[in-house]
Amino acid sequence: MDFSQIIPALPDLMDGMWLTLKLMVMAVVGGVVLGTVLALLRLSSNPVLSGLAKAYVNIFRSVPLLLVIIWFYLAVPMLLNWITGEFVAVGAFTSCLVAFMMFEAAYYCEIVRAGIQSIAKGQVNAAYALGMTYGQAMRLVVLPQAFRKMMPLLLQQSIILFQDTSLVYAVGLMDFLSSARSRGDILGLPHEFLLFAGLIYFVVSFAASRGVKHLQKRLAV
Amino acid sequence: MSSMISINNVNKWYGDFQVLTDCSTSVSKGEVVVVCGPSGSGKSTLIKCVNALEPFQKGDIIVDGISVGDPKTNLPKLRSRVGMVFQHFELFPHLTIVENLAIAQTKVLGRSKEEAEAKGIKLLERVGLKAHAHKHPGQLSGGQQQRVAIARALAMDPICMLFDEPTSALDPEMINEVLDVMTELAKEGMTMMCVTHEMGFARRVADRVIFMDRGHIVEDCSKDDFFGTPRSERAQQFLSKILQH
Numbered sequence: 001m002d003f004s005q006i007i008p009a010l011p012d013l014m015d016g017m018w019l020t021l022k023l024m025v026m027a028v029v030g031g032v033v034l035g036t037v038l039a040l041l042r043l044s045s046n047p048v049l050s051g052l053a054k055a056y057v058n059i060f061r062s063v064p065l066l067l068v069i070i071w072f073y074l075a076v077p078m079l080l081n082w083i084t085g086e087f088v089a090v091g092a093f094t095s096c097l098v099a100f101m102m103f104e105a106a107y108y109c110e111i112v113r114a115g116i117q118s119i120a121k122g123q124v125n126a127a128y129a130l131g132m133t134y135g136q137a138m139r140l141v142v143l144p145q146a147f148r149k150m151m152p153l154l155l156q157q158s159i160i161l162f163q164d165t166s167l168v169y170a171v172g173l174m175d176f177l178s179s180a181r182s183r184g185d186i187l188g189l190p191h192e193f194l195l196f197a198g199l200i201y202f203v204v205s206f207a208a209s210r211g212v213k214h215l216q217k218r219l220a221v
Numbered sequence: 222m223s224s225m226i227s228i229n230n231v232n233k234w235y236g237d238f239q240v241l242t243d244c245s246t247s248v249s250k251g252e253v254v255v256v257c258g259p260s261g262s263g264k265s266t267l268i269k270c271v272n273a274l275e276p277f278q279k280g281d282i283i284v285d286g287i288s289v290g291d292p293k294t295n296l297p298k299l300r301s302r303v304g305m306v307f308q309h310f311e312l313f314p315h316l317t318i319v320e321n322l323a324i325a326q327t328k329v330l331g332r333s334k335e336e337a338e339a340k341g342i343k344l345l346e347r348v349g350l351k352a353h354a355h356k357h358p359g360q361l362s363g364g365q366q367q368r369v370a371i372a373r374a375l376a377m378d379p380i381c382m383l384f385d386e387p388t389s390a391l392d393p394e395m396i397n398e399v400l401d402v403m404t405e406l407a408k409e410g411m412t413m414m415c416v417t418h419e420m421g422f423a424r425r426v427a428d429r430v431i432f433m434d435r436g437h438i439v440e441d442c443s444k445d446d447f448f449g450t451p452r453s454e455r456a457q458q459f460l461s462k463i464l465q466h
């Protein structure tokens with residue numbers, strides 16, 4: 001085993017890590033926003049809206065993420081082409097981002113829904129009694145409390161997402177894992193580079209997990 | 222006297238279960254009305270119908286000339302003019318005390334942050350809690366939280382106030398500090414509808430007492446009549462049980 005070749009390869013690997021993190025952060029933000037909208041729809045008293053949101057969640061939770069990534073890679077350009085009537089080059093990054101956002105939104109939706117439901121009805125009544133509209137009661141009273149409660153779960157889900165970003169190899173994106181693999185292959189040191197990549201995934205995820213546990217304890221008091 | 226709250230033949234069902242049956246009463250401007258009755262008799266439901274926190278299926282409620290049941294009524298606007306105090310305070314735990322008092326003033330009434338906070342501080346001073354302005358609700362005792370909740374409602378300059386058992390979640394030694402604030406408010410001429418079992422408060426402050434049982438308003442009379450000889454047997458039983466404590 002020869003790990004010395006990893007050091008000169010670090011700038012390339014950093015580029016990969018940068019893409020991985022960019023994809024993760026954007027997918028988390030988009031996924032949480034979309035997931036919150038879905039959660040509000042699911043909790044709406046309108047059966048059509050809540051039915052649609054429920055179907056969305058069930059569909060995305062019943063298909064493999066890898067399939068969604070490939071499918072969006074093929075479908076998003078077609079869809080845009082169909083909408084705008086002209087050919088638009090989308091690129092693997094954008095299609096992956098959309099796929100992750102939409103896929104993760106199904107999971108975030110369930111977390112946010114549970115968070116909203118954990119806020120006592122009395123809080124909503126108090127907000128209404130002060131003259132707030134539904135939107136104000138949600139935005140100013142319920143969601144801030146719900147997000148505080150859900151934060152550990154949301155972060156835990158985001159750590160899973162961090163690992164799942166490695167699936168973008170399927171559409172040729174150079175994320176951290178892909179760049180480690182291709183470097184290793186070129187240099188004829190595949191095992192060393194894969195071990196190194198695994199170590200980095202482990203360190204980042206484990207440290208983040210510990211951070212979440214710590215946060216959970218602090219939020220509990 | 223002109224009527225502030227007028228409740229006319231209100232009926233409400235939860236599925237098949239009728240919670241309110243033909244409830245009618247009214248509260249005049251400046252009047253203090255105490256609502257009492259056994260647990261589960263529909264007191265909270267009735268008072269929540271007044272500001273439309275609970276919908277009702279039949280009858281009507283008019284608050285300051287506006288029909289609560291009319292689908293065209295702007296309910297948030299109406300509610301912003303009716304103060305409400307809850308059994309479990311319902312302060313917003315993620316906000317400081319002064320933010321609790323300011324948030325609806327700014328977001329609902331459109332007041333500036335400075336104006337809202339100044340008004341909040343003034344009201345906190347009035348309920349004796351100015352020193353706690355920058356704490357969070359969890360750091361205050363139950364009695365203090367309920368006084369903040371009253372101040373929060375007053376910050377909206379309400380035309381009347383609804384109270385739903387404001388002292389029944391409190392430790393006994395904290396009940397009076399809340400009742401004192403309510404008494405002072407009544408003396409200043411606030412129109413008040415209070416669900417409470419504090420009969421001492423009713424004797425001192427109320428103009429009228431309403432007694433509810435199984436969704437009906439059984440007794441609706443002046444305080445003196447009520448504490449003299451209530452006409453219904455249920456009310457007599459209730460009173461003798463309550464007054465023993």
Ligand SMILES: Nc1ncnc2c1ncn2[C@@H]1O[C@H](COP(=O)(O)OP(=O)(O)O)[C@@H](O)[C@H]1O
Pocket residue numbers: 235240258259260261262263264265266267
């Ligand atoms: N959301 C609800 N669904 C069904 N029944 C309810 C609901 N809320 C209250 N009730 C019932 O309505 C009755 C009146 O309740 P409530 O107004 O809270 O009584 P009170 O305040 O006088 O104790 C009770 O029997 C209660 O069980």
Ligand SMILES: [Mg+2]
Pocket residue numbers: 264265266386
């Ligand atoms: Mg009650």
